[in-house]
Amino acid sequence: MAAGILLVDKPGGITSHDVVARARRALGTRKIGHAGTLDPMATGLLVLGVDGATRLLTFIVGLDKTYETTIRLGVATDSDDADGEITRTTDAAHLTEAQIAEAIAPLTGRIAQVPSRVSAIKVGGRRAYDLARAGEEVELAAREVTVSRFDVLAVRPGSGAAPAGGFVDLDVVVDCSSGTYIRALARDLGDALEVGGHLTALRRTRIGPFSVAGAASVDALADASALSPAAVAAAVLGRIDVTADEARDLRHGKRLAGAASRLPAERCAAIDPDGRLVGIVEKRGADVKSAMNMPEEAAG
Template structure:
């Protein structure tokens, strides 16, 4: 199996994440392409793809924190919490009476920090083995449990008022599993005027930024990040000797080597710059918890 690499793609609006994966498969001539988290068709921005052997790294990227920019429209609620749904309620003039900048700031502050969030009913969360969005589209009742998420930054960048709506351009830093649509819904609900998302762009996934991504119609092998570079960026690196690399590949522990790590996990990189795998602390030792296919260094 080729070592492959990690590919950063800037997804355009109107296509699915699966469409991007299909483009990558065609462009790179391989079926083995996975992703570290999808984006809705309405959304744009960073998709992190794993190619060939580097798909094994996606496990360590799925839970990374993320940055989004978005536009929240206050004044209307939709059945999908975004602009692709049907408006089910609009705020009347009386509802807007107390919605000033200070009230909005209080609402944003209440949704910042460690919060409990009920995901959108059109999310991909499984309920008794079926996706929530499939249940919702089939007209079935969907009740999702609140989950703990962390919104470390929720800032309003601009406000644009119209006679019956208020658009907020926002930036959000959040933990994996946070739904920006749900933030829009809950902000609008708290203000009593309803809210939904009209634009969403993922700017960052862990250490990876959309500024370094390739357009989905310009995918090429020379844009792949090597497994070693990607893993080092995500979890840090541990240089190992050729003998240690061989031992790790054979399932042996590095005895007494735990003190060489500042954290609990790192990418083991051999003297040729190739990624051996991911090692974790086991008592005083280091143990490989994921080995990469051996690659031939140039």
């Protein structure tokens, strides 16, 4: 496979690093990176960079994301998801859709969110989940995230896991900024309703302009087709088409005098006449300057 961006549909039960390891074996290269992991229980879109295209991952990792998830109200766990131990059960059968909607409203828009205690955030040089599993107290600071969509698609009453009535499952779709913890949304919704809550299923369906539809399965990585660096960079950042002479100048570190007005944004992809990615360029006053050149062998 030539250098490019590979979209993979991760199954549940394995880690994102397992997927990277399988991709390295299937594609015969060690140089594979990712644009954000998924927990073992989660499924859905992983974006992998292959060979020289790993340089583009920095522009993908911060993109907005979409998740489809199931939140169980009435049962809290120590990890805020189904992989954890149950810490509390509460009858949630009395909840109405209006009550649920009212509790969701404060969890949308720009919010301050405390990440799950079993997140990968480092505390004193150690991962929060390592500290939690070692039985140490973990206190994480709230961070600002944006939840632009938190829609309930279905409300499904259950029974048996909570006393005298049971739990309620919500099938939900969430659009959010990078860094948002969906487990924390489930926890906070359950707390707001005073019944506890956790995730029982999580699937990432979108990262920026990239969808899980058509992504390769882990069993078909050797035959998968990667997206070209040029197509990916243009989709993420927008593009400026440059002449062969301009492409040469950019690769040699020269500025394009007076070309800033041609850029659709402060930073975008420069594409040569052959449709290859010259690099990522940015405005410098009235000029355009290369911010990151793409190796010739990884520019297609």
